[in-house]
Amino acid sequence: MRAVTGSNLQPSRSCTPTRRPRRTSRLFAGLALVALAGCAAPPPKDPEALAEYREANDPYESLNRKMYDLSMTLDKYSMRPVAKAYVWAVPYRVRQSLGGLVQTMNEPVVFFNDVGAGKPRRAGDAFVRWCVNMVAGLGGLIDVAKYAGYPHHDNDAGLTLATWSVPSGPYLFLPMMGPSSLRDGAGYGIDVGLSPWNYVPRGYGLLTFNWAYNIMGTINGRADHLDALDQLQKDALDPYATIRSAYQQQRKAQAEAIRNDHRATVPDWYN
Template sequence: MKIPSEKSILIVFIVGLLAISGCSSTPSNNAYADPKDPLESINRPFWTFTWDYADKYVARPASSAYAEYVPTDLRTGVYNMALNLNEPSAIINNLLQAKFSDAAVSTGRFLLNSTIGLFGFFDPASDFGWARKQEEFGEVLGSYGVGDGPYLVVPGLGPSSVREEVGDYVDKYYWPLAAIDFWPNIVRMAVVGLEQRASLSQQEKLIDESIDSYEFVKNAYFQNLKFKVYDGNPPIEVNAADEAELEAYLDEID
């Protein structure tokens, strides 16, 4: 039996979600419905499954065991190798945004870490002040004004959006990721996932103690997307109600 590639699976997944989004695009009677979350009735059960079951019984214990039993130096080195494979995509995505200096840094990082750093196991580029800054194709789309698209909760994985899923799909076509076989790529993604889940341990309490963990995570997700698109300097947005209140106040003091 032929195992389907992750690209094929992702195409089917995105097309299916877009079809569902189209079917559920009828106006809602709820005046407080989030326009970014037209699939909330589907996303909420997916989030319950992801956080209360998949994370609690699989991801959380696996990442805790990984962090506890794997030597720190080995963990760091393997994680560096996994992230080093993303540098070529960062080069292209920076160039697409005319971020030439960032593209040069990513180029220097990849060349230095892939050679002297033993395929990225070590990170000598950081000693030169060349900090890692992953740039994704989803951020490229965002910089050109493409919206986030509907919010998605990928079962077992967590928050996402149509733009991010499309961006991740394109990023996988960049060399060397496109040349990596299915199973080695699964190992790479597992390493990245375990490290990212381990780093989330500090935020677990905030999620568990929030009034609505679904809304809390969704809002944090979109804030992070905006933070990345604007390179840490997102514009300050004022909603219509606040703007009207501000104008009324200014009229009073004139």
Template sequence: MLISGSLRRLLSAAICAGSAFTFTACAHPPAGTEARAEYEQKNDPAEPTNRVIFQGNKYVDDNAIQPVARAYQEHMPSRVKKSVHNFTSNLGEPTVALNDVLQGNFSRSWNTIQRFVINTTVGGAGLFDVATDWDRPGHSADFGQTLGVWGIGPGPSVQLPLLGPSNVRDTVGKVVDIVANPVGLIPGGTIATVDTAAKAAGVVDGRARALRATDSLERDYLDYYAASRSAVAQRRAALVAEGKAGEVGRNKEAAQTAPVPVPAVD
């Protein structure tokens, strides 16, 4: 891609070192495809600690976030929910476009830039997804995915307070996405206020969209923690594979429905 082999090895070593500091070691995964996939889903050396954080996240979700999300899902008019989703997604498009470029997916980046311009103007500041109707479908991209496209493995599982299941690679990606968010670099208090409000609305919207998946996981599996860990690992692996393919036309709706107890804002 755009990254040299030496830089790729340096990034991989840095993440592995962080894993070792936090979790004791960075083990070598199995070579077989199926065995490697299973290993990455269960790579959880800090499981006792992660389970404690998971239970704390679940308590917050059950008593604060989920009731608001259910009320939003059940009582908010569908056209309003759609506009909220469109608006929050549109503010994330500059980050998607940036990661598309970092992945070497220039056609995807150009598609994303067009989406942002069309929906911000013709779509009424992003309230309406005109771009999809004009054959410019959306997709998700973040720096955790970008690291995966560069060949860096996910590393051990991590439970992030209030953000739910993740891994070392994607945790690094979240930090980079926050720091390098192009919208956040625009000067002015109004932009910052709008961005903060959009993130709050995005949490509610994202949680409402994940309700069916999380309800199913909690109802159908004896170990909700292991089930959610596995589901998120599979989703992230699929997202990395999608980034490597670099095709325009991925359905963003499917990518954003993440089965996690307390979803992060993409």
């Protein structure tokens, strides 16, 4: 599941993306929209209830809650035990370094989205981070770029589309992937296409590395939020609604941060 706080956890991505014929893709998209439309709850007529309905932006709440319950059940007997074993077996510093490696491998996606959002300074920072950490940071195991004045920042295609004023669409909870929206779901597909690691050739163990990188990233990300999710499940009156609210607020804040980043293109050290 993707986390609702901090950097988003990225689920495993296919190593060899396939291209469907355009007509087939449109057919699948149309069928999905028809299925969703059938699950949408009609807006309430009471003004107060209608305001809450619009604020939640969750017309498919009934279906989403079922997907949430399914995901929590699957997580309880799969990812959570694996994450707990991972935390027990792997020291914190090692987990932190492995998380840095995953983060560095994702920097090209951040770079392309910074370019797409029209933020050249952010794109330059992401490019420098990737170059420095891949070489001096041993592939990202050590975050040398952070100490050099280039801290990590998040970006993805969903946020880029938000900076283009593309509406988020209704809230969705995707099985084993977590909170999302129509816009962010489409953005995830774009990010898969932007990641150069999804185009690695066969041979030299690169395909095996790509699988290992994705699996490790999923486990490491789940372990990072092990205690937080357990605490939420224990304390929140309605964990589903809490996750929904936190996710929507986080995405809105991230998009605003990108829009409001008006730093000069030329880095400070150049002057």
